[in-house]
Amino acid sequence: MKLEIHTNKMQEAISVMREVALWGRRKGYRVWPDEWLTPEELLTEDVLPENFCTGTVHGETVCAFLLQWKDSEYWPDAPAFEAAYLHKLCVRRTFAGMGMTRFVVDAVRTECRERGVRYIRLDTALDEQTIRKIYLKAGFKIVDIIDHPNGRSTALYELEV
Numbered sequence: 375m376k377l378e379i380h381t382n383k384m385q386e387a388i389s390v391m392r393e394v395a396l397w398g399r400r401k402g403y404r405v406w407p408d409e410w411l412t413p414e415e416l417l418t419e420d421v422l423p424e425n426f427c428t429g430t431v432h433g434e435t436v437c438a439f440l441l442q443w444k445d446s447e448y449w450p451d452a453p454a455f456e457a458a459y460l461h462k463l464c465v466r467r468t469f470a471g472m473g474m475t476r477f478v479v480d481a482v483r484t485e486c487r488e489r490g491v492r493y494i495r496l497d498t499a500l501d502e503q504t505i506r507k508i509y510l511k512a513g514f515k516i517v518d519i520i521d522h523p524n525g526r527s528t529a530l531y532e533l534e535v
Contacts, residue, residue: 377429377436377477379485384413387426387462390438394464404499406462420444421461429478437474439463441482448497448520448530457493457532458486479512479533486535493532500527 391411398405409415417423420442429437440461444454460482465474482494498505500519506529510516514531521527 375431375472375477377431377474377481379441379478379481380428380430381441382424382426383428383438384423384426386428386435387438387440388412388416390428390435390466391462391464394438394466397467404502411462416440416462418446420446420459429474429481431469435466436469437463437465437478439478441485443491445495448528449495455489455491457495458482458491460494460496463496475508475512483533483535492535494535495533496531497528498531500529 388411391406392408395405395408395411416426421440425440425442427439427441428435429439440459442459442461443457445452445457445459445461449457449459460478463475463478479494486492486494494514496509496514498509500506506516509531512533514533516529517532518530519527520530
């Protein structure tokens, strides 16, 4: 299966993110509320319209994510372009269980090699067991844990390119 990554797909990526988040809420998972999945909320100094990506297989959109080259929130001391940062990775349900995370990581790894970027990084809630298994299986390692004042913790993951 060949996954093609397309950048600068803000509206389409947000649509997929909302679709997957709705499915997650219906299943009882803790996922992003729709009000977090808007251009006004997602666009920042680190996230520009070109950072919104979709992945397609045979022309059909199968996933969406943000691909950043700086993450001031969770990796504030890392220089720009030291790593690629994956955020809001969502796989449409009809493609779940087909290894899409690995296909996305492989595509991002290729982009990183072309740019001379050493790492792929991401973060998720520490207590998200299912997501943790997916990322560990894809080759990521937990390199730090941030404990928040509200009692929750965030795991920071890294994969050497």
